[in-house]
Amino acid sequence: MENLPLRKRPIDVFFLVIFSVFIVTCIISDSVEGLGLDQVADSPNILVQWNYWYASNFDPLYQSHPLWLRFISGTSAFVYVVFYVLLIISIVKRWNWIQLPSVIYATMIIALTGIPIFGVEFFGGPGERTPNPAVFLAFNLPYIVVPLILLIRMRTPKPFTRRF
Numbered sequence: 501m502e503n504l505p506l507r508k509r510p511i512d513v514f515f516l517v518i519f520s521v522f523i524v525t526c527i528i529s530d531s532v533e534g535l536g537l538d539q540v541a542d543s544p545n546i547l548v549q550w551n552y553w554y555a556s557n558f559d560p561l562y563q564s565h566p567l568w569l570r571f572i573s574g575t576s577a578f579v580y581v582v583f584y585v586l587l588i589i590s591i592v593k594r595w596n597w598i599q600l601p602s603v604i605y606a607t608m609i610i611a612l613t614g615i616p617i618f619g620v621e622f623f624g625g626p627g628e629r630t631p632n633p634a635v636f637l638a639f640n641l642p643y644i645v646v647p648l649i650l651l652i653r654m655r656t657p658k659p660f661t662r663r664f
Contacts, residue, residue: 534574606651
């Protein structure tokens with residue numbers, strides 16, 4: 501079976517847009533936490549300032565710098581971001597070999613990122629739980645839902661031979 505052109509794979513256009521945004525958010529957010537930069541309002545670093553605004557208003561866990569969260573954020577900033585670039589190129593060039601790495605990525609981010617972070621944000625101690633679940637979900641749920649959709653999309657080999 502032959503690979504379909506991108507115009508016949510609208511879900512892949514969606515992935516191109518979303519994973520391009522994920523690259524930017526990895527740079528803006530995950531790198532700050534992964535590097536362990538203190539999130540303070542008066543930092544000369546604009547990325548730290550943006551993260552401070554978010555963490556101080558909606559995500560006290562993110563501001564508390566637990567070591568396990570630094571590892572998760574560092575993985576996102578310096579490993580997943582490489583995958584995002586490869587996925588984008590693979591979608592455009594119709595490289596079917598990206599199917600297995602996509603399954604691995606989606607499984608990892610859901611299990612190793614989503615479960616612990618969402619668990620602490622909703623069931624953790626008073627200083628760790630989000631004070632505003634709706635805003636927290638607006639910012640963070642796409643990082644679980646989109647990989648889940650990608651996992652479904654990449655459920656069998658040669659994903660670019662079919663629309664979904």
